[in-house]
Amino acid sequence: MTETDNLPLFKILVADDEPSTLAMYKGVLSPECIGENGLLELNALETELFGKYTSIFLPPSYELVMCSQADEVVDAVKASLKDNRPFAIAFLDVRMPPGPDGVWAAEHIRKLDKDVEIVIVTAFSDIDSKDISRRVPPAHKLLYIQKPFHPQEIRQFTSALCAKWRLERDLQVYRSNLEKQAQKRTLELSAVNRQLELEIAERRKSEERYRTLVELTSDWIWETDENLVITEADPKVKALLGYDPDEIVGRPLSCLISEDDAERTMVHVTSNRGPFRGFRSSKIHKDGRRLVIETSGMPVWDGSRIVGYRGLDTDVTAKVRAEKERQELEKKLARAEKMEAVGALAAGVAHDLNNIMTGIIGYPDLILKGILKDSPLRDLVTNIKKSGEKAAAIVDDLLTLSRRGVPVNEVVNINAVITEYLDSPECQKLRAFHPGVEVERYLDPLAPSISGSPIHIYKTVMNMVSNAAEAITGSGRVSISTRGRYIGEPLDVDEDMKAGDYSILEITDTGMGIPPEDISKIFEPFYTKKKMGRSGTGLGMAVVWGTVKDHNGHIEVKSIVGKGTTFTLYFPVAGPGASHDRSKA
Numbered sequence: 237m238t239e240t241d242n243l244p245l246f247k248i249l250v251a252d253d254e255p256s257t258l259a260m261y262k263g264v265l266s267p268e269c270i271g272e273n274g275l276l277e278l279n280a281l282e283t284e285l286f287g288k289y290t291s292i293f294l295p296p297s298y299e300l301v302m303c304s305q306a307d308e309v310v311d312a313v314k315a316s317l318k319d320n321r322p323f324a325i326a327f328l329d330v331r332m333p334p335g336p337d338g339v340w341a342a343e344h345i346r347k348l349d350k351d352v353e354i355v356i357v358t359a360f361s362d363i364d365s366k367d368i369s370r371r372v373p374p375a376h377k378l379l380y381i382q383k384p385f386h387p388q389e390i391r392q393f394t395s396a397l398c399a400k401w402r403l404e405r406d407l408q409v410y411r412s413n414l415e416k417q418a419q420k421r422t423l424e425l426s427a428v429n430r431q432l433e434l435e436i437a438e439r440r441k442s443e444e445r446y447r448t449l450v451e452l453t454s455d456w457i458w459e460t461d462e463n464l465v466i467t468e469a470d471p472k473v474k475a476l477l478g479y480d481p482d483e484i485v486g487r488p489l490s491c492l493i494s495e496d497d498a499e500r501t502m503v504h505v506t507s508n509r510g511p512f513r514g515f516r517s518s519k520i521h522k523d524g525r526r527l528v529i530e531t532s533g534m535p536v537w538d539g540s541r542i543v544g545y546r547g548l549d550t551d552v553t554a555k556v557r558a559e560k561e562r563q564e565l566e567k568k569l570a571r572a573e574k575m576e577a578v579g580a581l582a583a584g585v586a587h588d589l590n591n592i593m594t595g596i597i598g599y600p601d602l603i604l605k606g607i608l609k610d611s612p613l614r615d616l617v618t619n620i621k622k623s624g625e626k627a628a629a630i631v632d633d634l635l636t637l638s639r640r641g642v643p644v645n646e647v648v649n650i651n652a653v654i655t656e657y658l659d660s661p662e663c664q665k666l667r668a669f670h671p672g673v674e675v676e677r678y679l680d681p682l683a684p685s686i687s688g689s690p691i692h693i694y695k696t697v698m699n700m701v702s703n704a705a706e707a708i709t710g711s712g713r714v715s716i717s718t719r720g721r722y723i724g725e726p727l728d729v730d731e732d733m734k735a736g737d738y739s740i741l742e743i744t745d746t747g748m749g750i751p752p753e754d755i756s757k758i759f760e761p762f763y764t765k766k767k768m769g770r771s772g773t774g775l776g777m778a779v780v781w782g783t784v785k786d787h788n789g790h791i792e793v794k795s796i797v798g799k800g801t802t803f804t805l806y807f808p809v810a811g812p813g814a815s816h817d818r819s820k821a
């Protein structure tokens with residue numbers, strides 16, 4: 237690329253019918269004639285106007301197209317536009333006989349090219365400037381030079397108009413680029429806007445969705461700072477815990493939690509570095525009620541630092557109560573079903589067995605009478621009798637279980653029943669079997685009588701004393717005590733316990749104890765830890781349970797493995813007549 241490739245080459249059209257005038261133009265506009273001063277002037281002008289120096293005028297060179305007729309002018313302009321090399325200036329003589337005049341040419345070329353600078357070269361006398369201005373707009377692109385002109389004038393006009401023409405074109409390009417850019421940017425912006433509008437609408441929708449969901453639940457949402465001081469509480473806290481939000485904002489979260497649960501809850505909330513769910517704690521309603529609350533929450537992070545906690549509390553008190561009730565009912569049902577099954581079984585066989593047992597227990601006595609005292613058969617027959625008696629006892633237990641709901645309308649003095657059992661041959665046998673076991677009795681003579689079934693109370697005492705003795709290996713102690721007591725508040729054992737006077741029977745042993753997980757099982761029929769059918773049948777405690785329930789009583793079991801067990805039986809005391817004690821007689 238040579239230096240001249242960069243130079244602007246302005247195309248100048250000159251029209252005059254005088255060949256000498258055309259030659260003069262040529263002479264004036266050749267580069268050598270412009271001179272250094274002219275260029276410096278142009279550059280200075282550019283710097284002043286645009287604040288920069290681009291050297292577009294260094295050195296300008298002109299391409300001259302000469303015409304002597306107006307129609308040639310129009311053709312030349314057409315050709316230049318076709319080549320995409322339009323004229324910067326057209327110098328037009330007015331009179332160019334024999335063809336149309338310069339004004340006609342100006343009118344036509346203006347229609348073809350709106351940018352070309354038109355200079356009418358004329359003696360003012362032969363034109364009507366108003367008429368020309370109207371025919372060849374715009375006025376700022378139309379000039380007049382009066383003939384005869386000075387060559388210097390032509391040179392100045394050319395430089396100035398070329399510069400003007402060039403700047404106008406650059407400006408047009410610049411403006412159209414700017415417009416294109418602005419259009420592009422506008423399109424981009426409106427796309428971004430549309431996207432934003434969509435996002436906002438989506439967010440609004442989801443916010444709305446969450447809000448309605450949150451409003452639908454009865455849960456309340458809280459927020460605390462990092463020290464667990466409440467910073468936000470939604471109004472539903474009123475329904476749940478009885479407080480207005482501004483009553484608790486600014487107070488520690490722990491003020492809502494029951495004292496015995498506060499520390500555990502705080503530790504749980506703060507020890508989680510991520511979300512947690514379904515943490516149960518007990519919170520206290522403003523009115524003092526204790527509620528079971530399930531909390532889901534999470535820490536609030538600022539970068540890598542925990543700056544607070546956020547959570548949602550759900551009241552599950554009713555749910556927990558219902559769960560507990562259901563479990564209780566299920567337990568009761570299972571027990572009732574078992575008892576019923578046993579009852580059906582027992583009722584089916586026990587009655588027949590009982591008749592058969594009469595023979596097995598009765599006949600050995602007759603046989604013994606008929607054989608010699610030293611006969612080896614005596615021991616065998618005696619064994620048959622003992623086994624028969626054991627079997628009869630089991631049948632008897634089964635019958636007792638099957639006949640639940642026995643009448644409990646006799647006045648029973650528990651002291652008398654205990655004494656009767658302890659003095660019975662059965663008890664003598666038991667004690668003979670457990671020689672290391674001491675049996676102590678602490679019977680309060682003021683213990684009130686109850687209304688009940690003496691036979692069943694007797695069996696209860698018997699079963700519990702034998703279990704106590706059997707729980708002792710080697711030596712130990714079984715104590716039986718009675719007392720009367722007024723109970724105002726239900727005991728832990730049984731929420732259903734009614735306030736009133738109770739006659740209490742307590743049997744304590746220093747035996748092996750019962751592991752906590754077994755305590756609820758020992759009352760089930762056929763539950764035994766002894767050798768089934770030999771030392772145990774698993775029916776004893778079932779009989780005790782059935783009896784106590786038939787008497788509307790309650791049982792409390794306290795046991796420490798390796799130390800011993802205490803069974804406390806509460807029998808409600810009958811009405812006034814009951815104190816008259818018939819069973820003593």
Ligand SMILES: Nc1ncnc2c1ncn2[C@@H]1O[C@H](COP(=O)(O)OP(=O)(O)O)[C@@H](O)[C@H]1O
Pocket residue numbers: 699703704707745747748749750758763764765766771772773774775776777778801
């Ligand atoms: N005083 C006690 N000390 C330790 N365990 C006991 C006591 N009373 C009852 N048990 C436990 O309860 C179970 C059931 O007792 P029970 O119904 O009388 O059946 P059995 O005596 O035939 O095993 C016993 O096997 C024993 O494990």
Ligand SMILES: [Mg+2]
Pocket residue numbers: 699702703772774775776777
């Ligand atoms: Mg037993």
